[in-house]
Amino acid sequence: MEAMASTKEWVRMDSVSKVYPNGTTALQEVDLSVREGEFLCFVGPSGCGKSTVFKLITGLSGATGGTLEVMGTSPQQARKQSDTAFVFQDHTLLPWSSVVDNVSLPLALRGMSRKQRREEAEQALELVGLKDYVKAMPRQLSGGMKMRVSIARALVSKPKLLLMDEPFGALDEITRQTLQLELLDIWSRNKEMTVLFVTHNVFEAVFLSTRVVVMTPRPGKVAATIDVPVPFPRDASFRTTPRFGELVRSVSEALKH
């Protein structure tokens, strides 16, 4: 857990609010601090503002109140430094590009040479176990494999901050659990990578994270933050331990408020 001791603060939110022009309050005075090496899960029902938090941190939309810093600067500025990467619920692969071209897209947009980005993409594909599918087209892959490619595309730029918005939300339970284990495996090999993971699944949040941020709706706010002080590596057996059950129960309790 040495990463937890790091003092680098990758995300800092001070009473951040987001009010949409039509008057709905999506977020109300959220305070949050994310340190380097954390695996932070946002969990809550739909409408609790967890996706709004995601959009604010990526800089896709702006806060209407409070201050928000990502890697010590504004979200837009942080994005320009290319230290952040993104995975969405939808795999967002280009259907006309091969797997390797999809994975190397972030590098291509930065103008990296074809040869170099191909090497990087192959490394990233190896991390997600799809080295043999370099030339495949997205339509030839299953839902789980498409999501693996999408994750490889995020990892290819070796990000310091990985933002994931319900990435496994559209997958079946068995595939979802496999991908959770694979994601933890990838993260545990590079503990400097900070992961922010949005989900509506309490089990997923507890299984993956070092800390769970519980959010409640109307208006969206942080109801509780619950530490998950269970050491890594975690494997599938963690799901059946009493500790897991207790943590799931306390997250569920916090969701009721």
Place this chain on the structure above:
Amino acid sequence: MREEIAAESIALPLRSASPNGAAAAPGAGRTTRLAARLRSALPPAVAFLVVIGGWELFCRLAGMKPYLLPKPSDIVAAASANASNLWVSVYTTMSEAVLGFLLSVLLGVGLAIALASSKLVERSIYPYAIVMQTIPIVAIAPIIVIWFGAGMNAIVIIAFLIGFFPMLSNTLIGLNSTDHNMKNLFHLYNASPLQTMFRLRLPAALPFIVAGLKISCTLAVIGAIVGEYIAGIGGGKGGLGYAITVAAARLQTAYLFACGLAASLLGIAFFLLVSRLSKWLLSSWHESELNSSEG
């Protein structure tokens, strides 16, 4: 269905194909496919023969005057008697249609990219593009003849104008209907507007562009023939439209039929060619062409 056939061809590798494919037994391996194709082609072929035969018979029995309704055999005779003229006409119309079509594709897609790059430009120009689309080309064709002179130039421009707007509006709709998540992705990875256009929006618009191609290619043939009605010049180099006006004036009805037939064949050939191209463009990824390419 395919699996069944494959299984049968493995199970019965030694059974030879019967010589007449159409009557082949259902399990005759490789020829089964050919037989199936012949079987599906047989009914329309029979219908064709019945109609043509009936037409020929009707004209002979009723003693139809050939300038009112020529017999199919008259049409074939007229076509073969004027084969070289007909070929020149087809060739001329084809070149005009192809040139007009290529111009409409280039300028249609080009202008759509320009319009889609800036909301302001799109908002200021697109309404006029729609208004211009509603102008019947036939109505302004004489103006084009005045500007560009009778002949090839004016005809190509008429063929171009008629195919231009379907290309423009289809491409523009395609460019503006890019998936929102994909656009976010490009935005988040700091893609420039040019990168977003050529790596995301244009390829994503390809199915729409291809739909435009299919519309414009048939319209270009129509445009070329209409153009020849108005701006066609003779001198042994006139296109089908010119040949049609001449044949109609001389009451050469059989040759008129032959010209009409040639024009339809030209249109069909052009359409099939463009369909082939679109299949090739989209075959690797898009749903609309996946089944056919995998079938």
